[in-house]
Amino acid sequence: MSGKEETVTLGGGCFWCTEAVFARLRGVTSAFPGYSGGSVPDPTYEQVSTGTTGHAEVTQLTYDPSVISFRQILEIFFATHDPTTINRQGADVGTQYRSVIFYHTPQQRREAEAYIRELTEKKAFGAPIVTRVEPFKTFYPAEEYHQKYYERNRDAAYSRYVIAPKVEKLEKRYGDRLKG
Secondary structure, X not given: OOOOOEEEEEEEOOHHHHHHHHOOEOOEEEEEEEEEOOOOOOOOHHHHHOOOOOOEEEEEEEEOOOOOOHHHHXXXXXXXXXXXOOOEEOOEEOHHHOEEEEEOOHHHHHHHHHHHHHHHHXXXXXXXXXXXXXXXXXXXXXXXXXXXXXXXXXXXXXXXXXXXXXXXXXXXXXXXXXXX
């Protein structure tokens, strides 16, 4: 570990999914669910769920770029959610489920925009990428019962049918990047 950590905030639908995926990666020291991108201070889950706060469900990552690069984070982000649906991930519908990268540095912005261009040129998805790249402003941590949701609720239907397939895809495609 280099000791110099960086932070990025990602919205890829339900934060339970993004947290479960990114928490497993070597070099990710923290994957914390919460809310970002809206205008309501200190929102609750119930408020964000209405779709009227402007906030997205996000996971804020702290990572060591000497272990996992921002490019690798982007690759995994785009591989584990659908970046082609506006305000939707599967059955989860609303602005709070939008695909968004809240960048913390100008370099992250450049890399995210370049990677989206690359994916678009390759026609990597069957539809246009709608992921937004926006400056990070504020992060509000989700309530305690949302933290480590998948780890604590593996038998819940949402965990089995929505989160587990994303985790399995991660393990199959990026098994060499997982924590020991």
